[in-house]
Amino acid sequence: MAVTYKKLWHILLDRDMKKKDLQETAELTKYTMRKLGNDEAVTTDTLAKICRALNCTVDDIMEVLPEDK
Template sequence: MAVCYNKLFRLMIDKHMTNAQLVAKAGFSANIITRLKNNEYISLESIEKLCYAMDCDVDDILTFREKENGKGN
């Protein structure tokens, strides 16, 4: 299974939040945004910070999907 963060980016649009604003509010590095955009692994601690910053639950920001052609971490 792989993780997809498209729901997070839709939520950011709905809340008119930029990447820079999310980084500042969640308190993590810009590298996390890059990892999210590439649907790469981030720590549970970072997911917790995202949920707190976005005032949402985990299922509001990510979905699980099948790996395609061996891709997806």
């Protein structure tokens, strides 16, 4: 299952935040930030941290892409 975090990056742009700001606010590691940047799977705990930090829902920060058939 493929996911994309493009919505997350748009939220950061809209709020004039940098990835580093999100990393600090949500207490994420550099490794997790790299995974997000590469649209790789992250834990639900990580998604929850981001949602709490940005006061949003999971639907606001990620999208599940349809599988190729």
